[in-house]
Structures are given as structure tokens and as C-alpha cells.
């Protein structure tokens with residue numbers, strides 16, 4: 472077991488992140504775009520460098536020492552991720568390029584083979600495009616129907632509609648665990664329980680939840696969970712899919728080729744054991760090893776402490792931004808619903824891209840746009856929004872700088888209050 476840090480000190484944490492000492496336009500960088508991707512600590516960078524300098528070779532393919540050591544490290548990385556989300560073992564963890572690929576894996580390796588015309592897939596209008604567009608494609612290809620759990624004006628799922636939307640025809644429920652626009656944490660336990668009563672499988676999009684709060688797939692009893700490694704201190708090009716072992720045993724592969732087979736003749740092929748059946752071709756070995764180092768880092772901090780820190784920042788940011796006249800904050804206030812450290816907002820009369828440009832000139836990095844969730848944005852009556860999202864290394868001073876810069880932007884654009 473890794474040791475839990477004695478105290479959670481973002482200033483101390485910042486020292487592990489070389490990029491955070493950068494200046495942008497002469498100002499210290501305040502990186503508030505963590506929902507898009509997080510920065511990487513030295514420990515992750517060093518784990519990858521050590522792999523390339525000492526162990527670099529392909530895995531599962533050769534008997535030489537380097538290949539053996541690379542294989543051991545890559546397999547251990549699967550074990551670390553399995554432990555982090557409380558999966559039964561590494562055979563339930565498939566490494567992917569990102570959460571998008573993990574979600575597509577379910578659509579291709581399960582949906583394409585299992586779904587028949589007339590079957591239903593139930594999603595929420597809050598889904599990120601990555602858990603919507605693959606199912607739109609399967610609707611065209613397979614003639615399935617899609618149904619959607621709506622949100623109310625405050626951006627909360629209308630769970631009272633769940634029993635009406637579920638039926639014996641529902642084969643899969645896909646639900647975003649935490650919204651990348653609103654930061655709201657959905658009651659996925661309730662959804663999973665209801666879906667299972669109808670015999671439907673549940674795919675949880677954990678891209679925003681897994682990096683920021685304790686997640687236990689066994690306790691949730693979800694069938695699939697997708698996550699992004701690069702949103703939890705891991706390298707870009709990393710993500711993973713958790714799936715129950717018995718499902719993975721039954722499913723067809725996703726991609727076909729090297730490493731995912733057991734035997735091949737000119738007539739047919741049989742598949743490798745789990746999880747390698749789903750990892751075709753040369754893997755992102757260094758990336759997987761970096762992801763395991765990221766998991767070590769987060770576990771040393773403790774996920775409860777990560778959640779509490781971001782919760783404090785969220786409450787402060789909400790209160791501080793709400794005081795700026797002309798700012799509209801989206802979603803329920805932090806006290807009204809479970810929320811992570813993500814705030815979407817608009818400044819009256821200012822396009823969020825213009826606002827983000829002004830903030831950038833102050834060294835503050837936020838995202839602006841539709842956040843790859845156009846149906847949710849439309850449902851909430853907006854096309855674009857600015858978004859600040861926090862992580863372990865962000866501080867109250869940075870939030871204060873954000874609010875002050877929004878106030879200055881308001882003055883600069885002469886927003887009438």
C-alpha cells in the first residue's frame with residue numbers, strides 16, 4: 472500500500488509540476504483547464520523517462536530481458552489502475568488512448584454485435600459527445616432506438632422519468648458520472664440499480680469523476696466504466712475501460728491484429744486472455760507506466776483529500792464569481808447538489824472566447840466553447856460558455872485572480888451592469 476500524505480498542501484504539490492512555474496505573457500500561469508487535461512508531476516515524467524532509458528522494448532513478444540521487464544511493468548500498471556477503482560483484477564482493465572476510445576470500444580465490441588433492431592439504448596442529454604455519437608452511429612447501422620433522460624433547468628437529471636424510460640427493450644444505459652460542463656455528480660448508483668432491474672447493462676462515463684473523487688466499481692456495480700488517464704495526471708494518449716470480467720469474456724474484440732490473438736490459421740483466429748484480447752498492436756507502454764505513476768501520486772494524496780480540496784475551491788470560486796455583476800453561473804449552487812470543481816459561466820455581452828483571450832493575457836488558462844456537450848448546452852439555453860476547472864495544485868489565490876480578471880474584463884468590454 473502506498474502511504475497517505477500527512478497533509479494536503481497545494482503549494483507543496485505545485486513543486487512537483489514543472490510547468491506550473493511557467494509565466495504566460497509575463498504573468499504566473501494559473502492553469503484552470505483541468506477538465507480538458509491535467510498537468511503532469513515529475514513522478515510521472517520520471518517513470519516514463521526511466522522506462523525509455525532502462526527498459527524500452529515491446530511487451531509480450533520476446534524472451535529477452537528488456538521485453539520481460541517492460542512486460543512486468545506494463546502488466547503492473549494494469550494492476551495499479553484496477554486497485555485504484557477497486558476492480559477485481561487487471562483482466563478487467565483495458566488500456567485505451569483516451570476515454571473516447573474506451574466508450575467506442577463498448578459500442579464496437581459489444582453494441583455492434585449484441586444490438587438488434589428495436590433494442591433501446593438509454594442515455595442522458597448531459598452526455599459528452601463521446602458517449603452519444605457512437606450510439607447515434609449504431610442507431611443508423613442497427614436500427615436501435617435511443618432514449619434520453621432529460622435535465623431540469625438547474626441541470627439536474629430528471630430521475631423521476633427513469634421508470635417510464637426503462638423497459639424490457641432497454642439493453643444499455645449510458646450515463647455520465649460527473650458533467651464536464653456543470654461538474655454535477657449524477658446518482659449513478661440509483662440508475663445502475665434501476666437499469667439492472669430491467670436486465671440492461673450500464674456504461675458509466677467516469678472521465679470527470681475518476682480523477683476527482685473516490686470511485687469503486689464493485690460498490691457501484693456498473694458493467695462498464697470509461698476514464699481518461701490524461702485527466703488524472705497521466706500522460707496524454709492514455710485512458711482505460713473497466714468492464715466486468717464475464718462480459719469481456721463473452722464480447723468480441725475491438726481491434727484485430729497482433730497481441731490480441733491466441734492462435735491464427737488462414738481460416739480463423741482465437742483470442743488472447745484478458746485484458747490483452749482488447750489491446751491489439753503495440754501498446755502505449757510508456758504511457759501505461761506513466762499512468763500507474765499518476766495513480767500512485769493520487770493515492771498518496773488520498774482521493775477524499777483531493778475531493779475536499781476541490782470542493783473548497785469550488786465553493787470559494789462560486790461565491791467569488793457570483794459577486795461579479797453580469798456573470799451567469801450554470802447549474803445548481805455547490806450547497807444544492809453534489810458538484811466537482813468545474814464551473815461554467817458567461818459574462819453578459821462578452822463572447823466566452825473573447826473572455827478566455829483576455830484571461831490568457833493575465834496568465835489564466837480556462838476553456839471556452841461548447842465543451843463537446845452541445846445537447847446539454849442547448850437544453851440549458853446557451854451555445855458557448857467559459858469554464859474554469861480545478862485540480863490538486865490550484866489555490867485560492869488563483870481563484871481570486873480569475874475573479875479579478877473577469878471583473879477587469881467586464882470593465883474592458885464595458886458591460887453595462
Ligand code: C6P
Pocket residue numbers: 506507508568569570571572599601602647649650651676678679698699700710838842843
Ligand atoms: N472532456 C473537456 O474539456 P477524452 O478526451 O477522450 O479522454 O475524453 C472524452 C470525454 C468523455 N467524457 C467526458 C465526461 C469528458 O469530459 C471527456 C473529455 C474534455 O471537457 C475534452 S472535450
